[in-house]
Amino acid sequence: MDYKTINYDRLGETLYEYDHPTGLKAFLIRKPGYNKKTALFAADYGSIDNVFKKSDGQVMNVPDGIAHFLEHKLFEQEDGNMLDKFSKLGSSPNAFTSFNQTAYYFSCTDLFEENFRMLLDYVQNPWITDENVEKEKGIIGQEIRMYEDSPDWRIFFNLLDCLYVNHPVKLDIAGTLDSIARINKELLYECYNAFYTPGNMVVVVSGDVEPEPVFTIVDNMIKSREGGRPEKRYPDEPETLNMEYKEQKLRVSMPLFNMGIKDPVRLSGYELLKRRTALGIILASIMGRSSELFNRLYYDGLINDSFRFDVSADQSYGFVNWGGQSSDPEKVSREIRREIDATVERGIDPAVFDRIKRSHEGVFVRTFNSPDIIAREVMDAYFNRTSYFDLSRVFEELDIDYTNGVLRDLFVRTPALSVINPV
Amino acid sequence: MESGTVKTTAEKLAEKDGITFYRINSEKFKTNRVDIFFLDRLERQRASANAIIPSVLKRGCSKFETQRELEARLEELYGAVVDGGCSKKGETQIVSFHMSHIADSYTSSRDNLFDQCSELLMCILQNPVAEDNGFKVPVFRQERDNLVDYIRSRINDKMRFSFLRCIEEMCSGEAFAIPDEGYEEDALLLTPQKTFAIYREMVESYPCYVYMSGSIDDGSAQRFIEQFSQVARAGIRKVEFPDVAKTVKEVRRVDESMNVNQGKLCMGFRTNVSPSSPDYYPLVVYNGILGGDVHSKLFQNVREKASLAYYAQSVLEKYKGLMVIMSGIEQENRDKAEKIILRQFEDMREGNITREEIDATKKSLRTGIKTMQDSQGAIVDFFLSQHLSQDGEDFESMAEKLEAVTIDDVVRVAGKIQLDTIYFLKPDGTQPQEDPQAELLDEPMEGGF
Numbered sequence: 001m002d003y004k005t006i007n008y009d010r011l012g013e014t015l016y017e018y019d020h021p022t023g024l025k026a027f028l029i030r031k032p033g034y035n036k037k038t039a040l041f042a043a044d045y046g047s048i049d050n051v052f053k054k055s056d057g058q059v060m061n062v063p064d065g066i067a068h069f070l071e072h073k074l075f076e077q078e079d080g081n082m083l084d085k086f087s088k089l090g091s092s093p094n095a096f097t098s099f100n101q102t103a104y105y106f107s108c109t110d111l112f113e114e115n116f117r118m119l120l121d122y123v124q125n126p127w128i129t130d131e132n133v134e135k136e137k138g139i140i141g142q143e144i145r146m147y148e149d150s151p152d153w154r155i156f157f158n159l160l161d162c163l164y165v166n167h168p169v170k171l172d173i174a175g176t177l178d179s180i181a182r183i184n185k186e187l188l189y190e191c192y193n194a195f196y197t198p199g200n201m202v203v204v205v206s207g208d209v210e211p212e213p214v215f216t217i218v219d220n221m222i223k224s225r226e227g228g229r230p231e232k233r234y235p236d237e238p239e240t241l242n243m244e245y246k247e248q249k250l251r252v253s254m255p256l257f258n259m260g261i262k263d264p265v266r267l268s269g270y271e272l273l274k275r276r277t278a279l280g281i282i283l284a285s286i287m288g289r290s291s292e293l294f295n296r297l298y299y300d301g302l303i304n305d306s307f308r309f310d311v312s313a314d315q316s317y318g319f320v321n322w323g324g325q326s327s328d329p330e331k332v333s334r335e336i337r338r339e340i341d342a343t344v345e346r347g348i349d350p351a352v353f354d355r356i357k358r359s360h361e362g363v364f365v366r367t368f369n370s371p372d373i374i375a376r377e378v379m380d381a382y383f384n385r386t387s388y389f390d391l392s393r394v395f396e397e398l399d400i401d402y403t404n405g406v407l408r409d410l411f412v413r414t415p416a417l418s419v420i421n422p423v
Numbered sequence: 424m425e426s427g428t429v430k431t432t433a434e435k436l437a438e439k440d441g442i443t444f445y446r447i448n449s450e451k452f453k454t455n456r457v458d459i460f461f462l463d464r465l466e467r468q469r470a471s472a473n474a475i476i477p478s479v480l481k482r483g484c485s486k487f488e489t490q491r492e493l494e495a496r497l498e499e500l501y502g503a504v505v506d507g508g509c510s511k512k513g514e515t516q517i518v519s520f521h522m523s524h525i526a527d528s529y530t531s532s533r534d535n536l537f538d539q540c541s542e543l544l545m546c547i548l549q550n551p552v553a554e555d556n557g558f559k560v561p562v563f564r565q566e567r568d569n570l571v572d573y574i575r576s577r578i579n580d581k582m583r584f585s586f587l588r589c590i591e592e593m594c595s596g597e598a599f600a601i602p603d604e605g606y607e608e609d610a611l612l613l614t615p616q617k618t619f620a621i622y623r624e625m626v627e628s629y630p631c632y633v634y635m636s637g638s639i640d641d642g643s644a645q646r647f648i649e650q651f652s653q654v655a656r657a658g659i660r661k662v663e664f665p666d667v668a669k670t671v672k673e674v675r676r677v678d679e680s681m682n683v684n685q686g687k688l689c690m691g692f693r694t695n696v697s698p699s700s701p702d703y704y705p706l707v708v709y710n711g712i713l714g715g716d717v718h719s720k721l722f723q724n725v726r727e728k729a730s731l732a733y734y735a736q737s738v739l740e741k742y743k744g745l746m747v748i749m750s751g752i753e754q755e756n757r758d759k760a761e762k763i764i765l766r767q768f769e770d771m772r773e774g775n776i777t778r779e780e781i782d783a784t785k786k787s788l789r790t791g792i793k794t795m796q797d798s799q800g801a802i803v804d805f806f807l808s809q810h811l812s813q814d815g816e817d818f819e820s821m822a823e824k825l826e827a828v829t830i831d832d833v834v835r836v837a838g839k840i841q842l843d844t845i846y847f848l849k850p851d852g853t854q855p856q857e858d859p860q861a862e863l864l865d866e867p868m869e870g871g872f
């Protein structure tokens with residue numbers, strides 16, 4: 001069996017890589033001593049992929065929420081629901097749909113091979129009927145209703161609506177009650193056939209298992225299918241904001257705010273990892289828990305422990321955002337903008353840069369405690385044409401000049417502000 | 424291709440003045456971790472003070488006087504974490520502190536991070552910044568305001584809010600009704616001096632459990648244990664366990680209106696099974712069959728068959744002997760959902776349980792017990808829970824107990840469980856229809872043990 005073995009001595013980890021003749025890639029990260037074995041089978045296809053060109057040249061424009069709907073439907077098989085079959089083996093199956101990925105996975109402690117075969121089998125064999133599509137509309141409808149009442153999700157999507165004029169990242173992952181009403185069996189199969197091709201998918205296994213049997217199962221079970229990677233089409237996105245401010249009223253105890261900046265720079269591969277890491281360090285240095293700003297706002301009672309910041313950077317979109325609860329979102333917004341301007345002006349302190357970089361490297365090392373997190377990160381990096389393990393190299397190579405460059409390039413842009421006020 | 428399981432044990436290193444020290448050694452993790460738990464009876468007069476203590480202590484100590492200095496130090500220590508919090512298990516309130524850091528072999532400096540991080544943890548625990556026998560006034564006031572904000576913000580998460588309200592109504596007049604962080608009005612009455620006095624009581628007299636996890640050598644463990652002798656301990660409190668037996672005379676109904684889109688139905692039950700009873704493991708299996716996982720009766724019937732909900736599940740509160748069934752539904756489907764749920768409950772009593780249902784449940788529980796051993800936090804929580812429930816089982820013997828449960832055992836336990844309170848968070852019709860938003864992960868909340 002022909003596979004690659006890569007040792008990352010500094011991390012104490014080994015990665016195994018296998019290329020299937022169909023173009024599908026498979027990875028294994030061994031975790032000696034772990035009971036949990038997890039496997040993930042994912043497609044480079046998410047909620048933002050509503051417009052695409054099929055291999056026969058036809059351009060499709062499908063309803064919002066269809067990738068997520070398809071994810072729900074793949075669990076259904078002619079002889080029953082896959083959830084039941086995994087349950088019978090004592091394993092727990094699940095799936096998620098993000099802006100850009102759909103992943104099916106399970107975790108188990110026993111009978112890994114049976115579980116793994118089942119995963120590879122059902123994702124390659126959809127069984128969608130008019131009847132089971134209709135039934136799912138009730139369930140997904142309630143999922144949508146649940147998130148209508150979630151302030152954290154509302155504020156996040158309202159922010160995306162501020163940041164983006166055209167890009168579908170601003171759309172709800174599950175769609176709307178109206179858009180899912182338009183989903184039918186035929187459309188689901190169109191999407192399945194376009195995106196669930198081996199060349200557009202990846203398998204990641206993590207746990208205390210040997211590479212040889214894992215890759216043998218992959219080798220035997222992955223079926224060759226027509227079509228490579230479909231051509232995804234995204235609308236042109238201007239560099240300007242859609243709007244600077246959006247507000248909604250919900251039943252919350254005090255106002256919530258979320259601010260963000262849209263990153264117009266499109267990257268992939270190692271350069272994307274590097275930019276993401278730099279953005280994380282910049283945010284931590286401006287508003288992290290050791291920053292002057294965080295402590296001043298906290299001390300003045302303008303923010304509390306709920307304050308967080310985050311970086312999202314993918315091949316077709318990217319943004320940074322931050323927020324939490326505040327009695328005075330407008331004032332916090334002003335203070336943060338002033339501090340951002342001052343930091344752009346003077347650059348990041350070299351000692352602060354070194355300290356935060358070291359801290360973020362520690363957080364990276366910690367992720368290897370969890371087979372689930374590793375599997376997800378390895379998948380995400382692969383679809384972005386890089387390797388999660390290359391983060392080690394990023395932490396060696398990333399310097400303050402590059403980081404200050406990113407700071408001066410991005411943080412001169414106007415942030416948008418999304419606010420949820422109490423009813 | 425499966426390899427042997429390494430036994431996970433908590434090795435008792437010392438017991439002195441009501442503090443018990445354990446070490447859970449394992450080479451497989453990237454991190455070392457220390458957990459310290461102070462136990463108190465859940466009582467209204469101390470609940471809010473207990474809740475505020477970790478937040479105030481995190482604000483600085485004699486060596487790092489401000490939060491900012493402390494956080495910068497943690498960053499230097501490769502993103503080490505020092506944190507604290509407050510929660511309840513049954514009618515025991517637990518004030519907890521923990522520290523974790525990556526193992527020295529993953530650092531370039533190869534410093535002794537364990538000693539440095541545990542020193543920091545002990546500094547915030549034992550040497551807070553104080554004045555006039557109280558915490559520093561501005562810091563105290565900020566944290567008191569933050570606690571009040573936190574208590575008020577329970578309303579933001581409607582699923583959790585309705586669960587807490589159901590418990591509060593069901594256990595009205597019992598200690599368990601007191602929320603994990605106490606009450607807003609009690610928090611507002613606290614002063615820096617009163618809270619400092621309760622903090623002193625905590626370090627001097629609350630029973631305390633300490634766990635060191637990771638790869639920690641004898642020397643480091645001993646040096647750490649010795650740091651506890653800085654505080655003189657006396658008059659160690661007793662923490663008792665609640666009586667779980669309760670006969671329900673009449674089922675209570677509580678409806679509350681709110682401007683929300685989705686209704687939340689929560690049904691609270693008395694299990695009449697204590698955690699140390701031989702019926703406890705059958706109860707865990709009962710809960711798994713009824714609403715613990717995707718194969719469960721609730722998931723299958725409320726979600727998969729009737730398409731009424733995205734989530735429908737049951738969770739146990741082990742120490743107080745409670746079970747709560749939760750589901751998010753349209754208001755007009757309320758009666759229908761309630762009927763289906765109660766039908767499942769009756770089916771359990773009547774023994775309408777298939778071999779497949781019990782087998783799937785037992786396997787899933789077995790998987791759960793094994794995977795707990797892959798997380799340092801979960802391992803520590805397991806051992807602490809075993810102390811609290813006075814259950815001497817370890818991971819292996821617990822798995823055996825669950826394996827031995829029969830359908831007859833489950834039906835016997837089913838006969839003891841009584842519906843107590845039905846809580847419904849009702850949309851009041853004022854919430855305008857918005858463009859809906861969605862979560863990424865299709866994961867129903869996990870059932871409790």
